Amino acid sequence: MRSAFGKDIARSIKGSLGRFVAIMGIVALGCGFYAGLRMCGPDMRADADRLYDGTNLWDVRLISTLGFSDDDLRRVSAVEGVRQVMPSRTFDAMAHLGSEQVAVRVSSIEPELAEESTAEGDYVVSSPNDAYLNRPRLVSGRWPRERGECVVSADAPEAFCKTGDTIELLYGSTDIDELIAVRKLQVVGMVSSSNYPYTGSFGSTTLGSGIIDDYLFVAPESFDEDAPYTEIYLTVEGTSDELSESDAYQEVVGATKGRLEGFEAELSSARQADLKAAAQETLDEKWAEYDDEKAKADDELADAKAELDEAATKIADGEAELADGEAEYANGVAEFEAERASVLAKLDDAQGEIDENQRTLDAKRSEWEQGRGKLLSELGATSISDAKDKLSAQQGELDKTKEELTGQRDGLAAQKEGLEAQLAQVQEQIGQLDQLLGAFAQRAELEATAEALNAQIKALEEAGDEEAAAALAEQLAQVQAGIEQLDGVIAASGMDEATATAAREQAAAGVAQLEGGIEQIDAGIAQIDDGLAQIEEGRAKLEEGRTGIKQLEDGKAQIDDGQRQLDSARSQLAGARATAERELANGQAQLDDASAKLNDARTELADARDKYAEGLAEYENGVAEADEKFGDALAQLKDAQREIDEIERPDIYALDRTQSEGAATYHADAGRMDNIARVFPMIFFLVAALVSLTTMTRMVEDDRVQIGTYKALGYGTAAIAAKYLVYAGIAGVVGATFGIAVLTQVLPYIVMSAYSIIYTVPIHAFPIPVDAGIALSAGGLGVGVTMLATWGAVVQSLREVPATLMLPRAPAAGKRILLERITPIWSRLSFIWKVTCRNIFRYKRRFLMTVIGIAGCTALLLVGFGLHDSIWDIIDRQYGPIIHFDTTVGLDGDAIELDVRRACDYLEGTGEVSDIVRVQNENLQAGTATSNETTRVNVVVPRSAAEMSTAITFKNRLSGEELAFDDDAVLITEKLSMKYGVGVGDKILIFDQDDVGNAVGDGHALTVTGVAENYVGNLVYVGRNAWASVDSSVPVFSTIYASTTADDAIRTSIAGDLHDLEGVSTVIFSDETINTYRNMLSVVDMIVVVLIVSAAALAYIVLYNLTNINIGERIREIASLKVLGFTRGEVYVYIFREIALLAVMGDALGMVLGIFLERFVVTTAEVDYVMFGRSIHPASFVYAFVLTLLFTGMVLLSMRHKLDKVDMVESLKSVD
């Protein structure tokens, strides 16, 4: 049975695939849409959480109005629950980025921490250091390493600058000199920080337009080294397991935040003490410095005084000296005159003596001339030199003769010597020869002795006296030896006795000859000695002549000498005279000099006196000045001391992520998605129920006979119903699974992609996680609705008894409809129209299904287009109809009237700008006495209430009436009015705000006089008189509104010129603002597309199903028509006309439904800062209407073949 039952179901599905698919489709759409939209919020939150955890984003942020120190850091990290702490220096400043001047947030980043971190994917930045919080991800370039380098946001909606550009920090909300050490920063890279997930506004500030346009990170080197930390970021134990900003997360964070808040008082006292101590130390140093300076100055003044006194003494001395000098000079002059007279007299005496001596010398000279004449004549010479020559010549002759004689005497002497030598030689020869002759004689004697001896010996021997004989023999031997010796001598002479005797005689003759020669020579020598004596006589005579000449010459020398002495004396005198004259001149000059010097001294003295007077005056000034300066310094020091004493305990705030604009905005948007998800899918579920109901009803009716048969066979009601429930269940489960699987990916992806235009949170990669609870509830709801509808369809038929079921069901009775009773209309309708009209109201379920389905489709379209209108209206209605100015020039807080006027004058002077209006613009907070929430508002106080209408039109949107604006007016913008429920006559409170954007103080109440239409921002327009009750000081009206038609180039040049003017801080052309909004709001275009697509899907499923049922149910009717000869076109018209009519009715209903739905979506999707347009444009109604009809037409076109396929023969053959 089970298998037969199963087969039956399988065949049913196969046999009616269209029906099955229709249920599946609508369930898929309903469940998918529900689950998909429901997942958007959780997915967005999960993605944010993933990013926050991945980048170690802070959980709590501490801000102090007086900063933090390292000690504070330690104190905070000791608080229970605090996991990691990281200090930061952050401040807001206006900066030049590219050609723009925008508000930026500058924070410090530790280069080492940044360098060692690595980006993994687009949502994780890992770092070995756990204490590295809020890790930015480097998108391009590199980290800042040195002073003057920075990285900027890669996420800024307007790319103000790029790597390599230079950013100039202009001024901050407070004095940034104490914080930052450099003003020009070079961009070295681009980063994305999870701390700034919302690109529409990186935060609020009191600067510029009130919105942070860009953020930078700089290395700590760029900060002033004494700059305190401005905030402490910290993470809390146990938060990484919890979804950011979920209740569990808030609970964990809240506990630690609470402890921190409890610790605030202690922290703030400690900070106060630290600051006081540090300041006191500095001040004490200043005190010491003051004392030093004072002492030094006193010393200097004393020195100056001493110098002056000294100068006075010197002047007195100088005067005395001058008097002395004058006396000395007079003396000098007298002495000089006396000296001159004496010198001249002495010179004259010397001249006289010289003249006397000259005369004596002249007498001696004439005496000498006489002596000379006498001698010359004696010598027969013409002159003394001639006489000398003559005497010399005689002398020479004598000398020559004497020489000759001496030579001759010497020759003779030499001859004599030679002869004497020869003589000596010969006499020696004679001696030798005598000796030889002696030898001859001796030998002969010896030979005689020898013979004698021989004979004796022979005798003795013969005698036998041997002894005697021997003795004699010995004697004989001696004699013999003598003979031999003599023989030797003789042999040596070579001569014999005769020769030797001859030679003796010859030698004796030679001796005689030689002795004769010697006597001759001695005679010659005597002659010569006589000649020599004569010569000596001549010489004596010559000596006499010479002596005479000598005497003459001596005399001459004496006279010349005398003359020379005289000349010398004379020249000496001349020298003396010259010297004397020179000396006298010198003397005179010295005197003149002295006189000049005296004059100089007199002048000098006068100068000195003047200088002294001057010095004295200066000194007196100096004393006065010093007194004043030190007086001031003392006052300043005292002030500083008072300031230190007055240092208050800083305000310390502990903020969590809900108080961080970016994270909070994102979280709120995720929440908005939750809200939208609650309403939209209801349409789909409703339609799903209707589709299932009609479809299943049709199915049950088709199966009437079969049901009857089953019943007749004995199947129970439950078993039979089970078939249809299982059928619908399968369709529902398959559809739900498919729809949920697809749309939980597609819808969150589309929504998050759209949001990625304004948020930097990276989208989860496919598959996007699906929450089982949401998926199951969506599926359960979808399947449940289908089953319920099916049960509803089945239960009716099952109540009938089998017998009735076996019979063909009586066709639904034709009925008259209400319209027929209106005869004038009814009678005019062609009968085909009548049929159509009747058919429409014949089947109530189909009617409802179609009308609601189509209405849903139209409503979705209308929401889409309406949302688009509302959003573009923000811009279109805000800029033009309300805001007439397109140029806003803001001057900084301390600008003065002159600055503003200069800017106004410049604008007027350009000729490009008109309608200049001056207002005071304050960034404040607004709230009410009953609400504990406040909203950031711009309070605008115009200088002239009358002028305001040229800049802004104040109009109440609902009543359409223009609002009067005068000096007592207080107009609030519509959004603000709605948020706090404040209307005309109610009071609104205006609060000052602190650095963090929290309201402070009790607020100032203003009575609202009107609610003005406004779309962008929350504003309070306050008249001057009314404002005076809030702030009694007269504002500068430092914001200028103006209009211009100039093109971009001129605007840029105007902006440039304005920035050059003193005090001008912002120049905003609304075009730029509009572009920013366009960017932000293009999110909606995506949603519009999603809505159109889902509307089309809805329309298709509903119409397809309706047509399918229609055709199936009326197949005999269609066949009949065909048999009657209706053409295809006529058949289409006959069947489709009523579907089209239903579509039109649904379309009309959808318009109404859409208006409400759009209103809901708009108010849900709206952010605090803007009010969406509240009206849907007529064109959007037309679009929605026509598009629905277009979808209908398309479905019908695609259904034509179904009609074509209706077979007349088959359809009419039998009863079904």
Next chain:
Amino acid sequence: MAFVEFRDVRKIYHMGDVEVRAVDGMNFDIEQGELVVIVGPSGAGKTTVLNMLGGMDAPTSGTISLDGQAISSFGERELTQYRRHSIGFVFQFYNLVQNLTALENVELASQICRDPLPAERMLEQVGLYGRRDNFPSQLSGGEQQRVAIARALAKNPKLLLCDEPTGALDYVTGKQVLKLLQDTCRTMGKTVAIVTHNSAFTKIADRVIEVREGRASRVLTNPNPKDAMTVEW
């Protein structure tokens, strides 16, 4: 040439591998103004003959002509026009449009053809003028069938085709309907073809075509047809 000619007409259906020869070489003629009864057992192919003659189905081969027009060569569009202007159909189950009153059902037909007869008159003719504003569900079966006949006649067709017109009716009512058809033929000169398995009807026919296994097994002409009211079955 006869008013209606069937020449060697075949209609072959393919049901999977099985070839069903519903009509297999059918030949017969019908003259104008005749009341023809096509009779035969179930499955003999008589309804197929009627469908082809009414332009609801086309033969596989052979020629069918009506008043000189070769229907068998018509395309779909021509067939529609043919049904519209030349044919009136009456079915066993009336096939009235439930959401239209009796009059409107007749008008449904008369509004689309070239030369219609007035709807009211047609209703009057079938004796239902007084019920003209009733919906089909408010009429008895015989009344509904009479409305169906009125609807078929309102088109002023050349040929009135009736497929078991009394099949769902009781004896008396069936007789009345049969009488109406016979009168229509006689008084209006319409050519009427009735398909039935009831051979009793042959008595009122001018011509009887007996169909067996897809062929016209016998074609008889009845020189003295009986009045419908006298026929007994």
